[in-house]
Amino acid sequence: MKAHPVTIVWFRHDLRLDDNPALLAAAARGVIVPLFIFAPAEESPWEPGAASRWWLHHSLEKLAAALEKSGTPLLLRHGPSLDALQKIAQQCDATHVVWNRRYEPAVIKRDTLIKQTLLASGLICESFNGGLLFEPTQVATKEGKPYQVFTPFWRTLLKCDEPAEPFPKPKTLSAPAALAAAHKKNPTLDALGLLPNPDWAGRMRSIWRPGEVGAAARLAAFVQKPLFAYGNERDRPDREGTSSLSPHLHFGELSPRRIWHAVREQVGGKPAAQITGDAEVYLRELGWREFANHLLYHFPHTAAAPLRADYARFPWVNDPVGLRAWQRGRMGFPIVDAGMRQLWSLGWMHNRVRMIVASFLVKDLRVSWLEGARWFWDTLVDADLAANTLGWQWAAGCGADAAPYFRIFNPTSQGKKFDPHGEYVRQWVPELTKLSAADIHAPAESLPQTLAAAGIELGQDYPEPIVDHAVARQRALESLKCVSNGKRS
DNA sequence: TTTTGAGTTGTTCGA
DNA sequence: GTCGAACAACTCAAA
Numbered sequence: 001m002k003a004h005p006v007t008i009v010w011f012r013h014d015l016r017l018d019d020n021p022a023l024l025a026a027a028a029r030g031v032i033v034p035l036f037i038f039a040p041a042e043e044s045p046w047e048p049g050a051a052s053r054w055w056l057h058h059s060l061e062k063l064a065a066a067l068e069k070s071g072t073p074l075l076l077r078h079g080p081s082l083d084a085l086q087k088i089a090q091q092c093d094a095t096h097v098v099w100n101r102r103y104e105p106a107v108i109k110r111d112t113l114i115k116q117t118l119l120a121s122g123l124i125c126e127s128f129n130g131g132l133l134f135e136p137t138q139v140a141t142k143e144g145k146p147y148q149v150f151t152p153f154w155r156t157l158l159k160c161d162e163p164a165e166p167f168p169k170p171k172t173l174s175a176p177a178a179l180a181a182a183h184k185k186n187p188t189l190d191a192l193g194l195l196p197n198p199d200w201a202g203r204m205r206s207i208w209r210p211g212e213v214g215a216a217a218r219l220a221a222f223v224q225k226p227l228f229a230y231g232n233e234r235d236r237p238d239r240e241g242t243s244s245l246s247p248h249l250h251f252g253e254l255s256p257r258r259i260w261h262a263v264r265e266q267v268g269g270k271p272a273a274q275i276t277g278d279a280e281v282y283l284r285e286l287g288w289r290e291f292a293n294h295l296l297y298h299f300p301h302t303a304a305a306p307l308r309a310d311y312a313r314f315p316w317v318n319d320p321v322g323l324r325a326w327q328r329g330r331m332g333f334p335i336v337d338a339g340m341r342q343l344w345s346l347g348w349m350h351n352r353v354r355m356i357v358a359s360f361l362v363k364d365l366r367v368s369w370l371e372g373a374r375w376f377w378d379t380l381v382d383a384d385l386a387a388n389t390l391g392w393q394w395a396a397g398c399g400a401d402a403a404p405y406f407r408i409f410n411p412t413s414q415g416k417k418f419d420p421h422g423e424y425v426r427q428w429v430p431e432l433t434k435l436s437a438a439d440i441h442a443p444a445e446s447l448p449q450t451l452a453a454a455g456i457e458l459g460q461d462y463p464e465p466i467v468d469h470a471v472a473r474q475r476a477l478e479s480l481k482c483v484s485n486g487k488r489s
Numbered sequence: 490t491t492t493t494g495a496g497t498t499g500t501t502c503g504a
Numbered sequence: 505g506t507c508g509a510a511c512a513a514c515t516c517a518a519a
Contacts, residue, residue, distance in 0.1 A: 141517060149496065149516055235498080288497085308515095355498065394497085406511050407499050414499090473500085477511090 005030045006092055006176050008085065010037070010099040011074070014130045014252035015063045016212040019166035021128035022098040027170035033092045033179055034067050036060060038192050039079025042110050046303065046385050049378035051347035052250075054201050055210050057194035059251050062211025064189070070173040076186045082114050089123055092178040097123055100130030100252070103293050104385045105300035133163040133256050133290055136297035146298035148307070148400045153294065154287045158273040166258045203345045208247065208381065215248035219259060223266045230278040237339075237350035238424040243282070246382035247348070249289070256286055292386035295400050303389050304370065306398035314398070315479050316368040325466060326361050327375055329429070332458075332465035334441055335415035336360050338428035345428075347381035352418050358395035359409035364472040366479060369396035397480070405480045408473050415441035431462050 007026035011034060014020055026032045040047035048056060064074040077084040085097060097118055102111070115125045129135055139157050140146060147153035195201070209217065222243045226233060233241025248254045260283065264272060267279045275283060299307055306312060325331060329340035339353035349357070354376075361372045369392040376392070377383045393399025397407070419425060422440035426433050432440050434454035439446040444458060444465050451458065458464050 143517085145517090147517085151496065152517055284497085352498080359499095401496065401515095404496090404499080404511070405513085406501095409498090410500060481512095 004176075005096055006033060006094045007031070007096040007098055008033045008035055008088060008092070008094045010035050010081075010085065010097060011063065012036075012099060012252075013102055013250065014100040014255075015059045016215070016253050016255070017066055017070075017169045018212065018216070019130070019168075019255040019258050020100065021130050021167060022100045022126070024167050024170050025126065025128065026096070026098050027173055029096065031174050031176045031179075032072055033075065033088060033094060033176065033182070034072055035075040035077065035084070035088055036063075037077045037079055037081045037084045038194075039081045039084075042079055042081060043104065043106050046104070046106070046377065049380070049383055050196060051204070051379050051381045052383050053194040054196060054204060054347070055208070055247055055251060055381045057189060057192070058210035059253060060192075060194075061189055062213065062253075066212065067173070072173040072175040073179065073183045075179070075182055076189065076192070078187070078192075081110065082117060085114065085118065086121070088182060089118075091182050092176055095124060096126065098126045098128065101127045102131065103136060103297050105296070105303065108297075130255060131252055132293055133157075133260060133286065134160060136294045139290070139294060146294060147291070148295070150288065150291050150401065153291050154284060157287060157290065162264075162272060163257050163260050166255055166261060201347075204347050204381065207346060208348075210247070210251070210253070212253045215245070215253035218243070218245055218248060219254060219262055223262050227263065227266060227282055228278050231281045234281070235352045235418050237353050238419050238421065238427075242351060243285075244348070246384070246387075250382050250384045256289065260286060288390075289387065291400075292384075292390040296386040296389055302393065302399075303385055306369075306396070307393060307400055308398045310483055311396070311398035314396075314483050315366070317366040319365055319367055322365045322466060323361075323367050323371055323375075325463075326357070326365065326367070330463050330466075331360065332444065332463040333360065333411040333415075333469075334422075334425040334429050334432055334443065335419060336411050337463075338419075338425045341428045343376075343379050347379060349380070350424075352414075353424075354391065355395060356409050356411055356414050358392060360411055362392075362396045363408045363476040364411075364467050364469060366476060369393060369398070405483075406477060408476055410469060410473075412442045412469070429462070431456065 007029055009023050009026045009032050017023065067074045075088060089097065118125050134157065139153060139160065226241055229241060233239055245254060245259065249256065263279055263283060264270065267275055272283055296302060326340060329337035331337055335353065336357050339349050339357045343349040358372055361367050362369050373388050373392040376388055390399060394401060397405055415425065420437065422437045425440050432443060435443060439450055443451065443456060443462060456462055
């Protein structure tokens with residue numbers, strides 16, 4: 001090895017300085033060359049969507065500023081990743097390359113190849129776990145197999161040692177002389193073309209604060225108060241009862257270990273297995289994130305195909321008009337339309353409403369879950385392949401749980417139950433503002449004079465329901481019967 | 490190997 | 505209005 005080690009820190013979905021094992025290892029060894037490579041084609045067919053790219057732009061901006069301040073400016077390059085890594089290694093005379101692992105099938109494949117090639121060329125490569133509480137292989141059944149049901153997965157996870165304590169930020173960072181010259185060759189951030197044109201991100205800017213500082217602030221605010229009412233409030237789309245940490249987690253602006261231990265500390269530092277109530281409900285959500293990654297890792301085909309193979313027989317309907325209306329929030333079911341419009345506007349949708357709109361697309365319209373997954377992928381700032389796949393397959397009933405097939409959400413009763421005053425609907429479907437809480441979730445069932453008084457002509461100001469839910473429900477049950485009948489024959 | 494208990498998030502119907 | 509039962513059958517995980 002050369003006398004002075006120079007380590008390339010390849011940033012990916014770990015856009016932070018705090019609790020960053022790859023960065024810390026590099027800094028401990030000597031000088032570092034921080035690098036981000038934009039190579040969307042390498043993640044095909046799940047290249048980052050429009051909302052994700054918007055987030056990524058701002059997150060990179062923040063990371064670059066933080067690194068600049070530390071005297072180690074961030075290098076920015078276009079893919080292919082291997083070419084960029086080799087070139088930078090040569091220019092900066094690097095001896096090591098480090099990164100924190102990602103677990104999407106296409107990325108694993110790419111990283112494996114890159115690692116082999118770099119090793120063969122004499123570079124030392126090290127990868128770290130910076131994105132999960134445990135590696136996807138660490139939690140396994142007694143037979144050593146992957147879990148396919150959440151609850152036993154979670155019990156086993158809790159029996160493991162606590163996830164490692166988060167690492168601090170490196171105290172100091174220093175760069176090799178060659179970094180300055182390489183940095184001069186950076187394209188501008190704008191040149192990556194991540195920002196939308198025309199600019200539709202106005203509402204997103206108003207509520208999100210991408211970057212490590214924004215993530216830490218959001219976590220601090222969450223564990224201060226909403227955490228202690230999480231169990232019930234998380235189901236209320238009209239309130240701010242969720243953590244809203246998902247986009248920060250996806251881009252690694254915040255580590256799950258940092259969240260885990262912040263929650264534990266907030267309830268007195270007990271072992272996680274002894275935590276009950278609201279904090280436990282929230283920790284379970286981190287457990288679901290782990291489970292989603294566990295599943296995608298062990299069943300990599302599920303991003304595109306159902307985990308339960310018999311569902312390949314489900315008679316999905318090709319309905320571009322219905323799909324389009326769903327995407328635009330014009331279904332005539334207020335809670336569904338509100339959710340879809342919130343998504344379009346903020347790049348985010350409340351979790352309870354995600355389940356409702358997903359059930360509606362998949363069960364009422366019988367449009368394939370993959371169409372829904374693709375739309376979410378493009379529009380969510382927190383679009384995450386593992387979570388998106390799990391969520392959609394769960395909604396479609398073809399995923400990793402044997403939930404009863406007859407679980408079909410009723411959009412009207414869900415609306416009444418979880419948005420009891422209609423405030424969520426009023427916020428996102430302003431044409432219904434004047435309807436009372438009693439009428440707002442089912443305008444088509446309201447009396448003509450009620451609608452008239454609210455200034456609504458159905459079909460004109462607000463759509464007629466696209467389906468009769470009771471009929472659509474029966475149709476879905478029939479179609480689902482095909483799946484199990486087909487199996488028996 | 491076989492058996493057994495259990496499985497995120499629901500809806501509808503009828504007493 | 506409230507409450508419990510029915511809605512099927514299957515797969516998973518562990519004993």
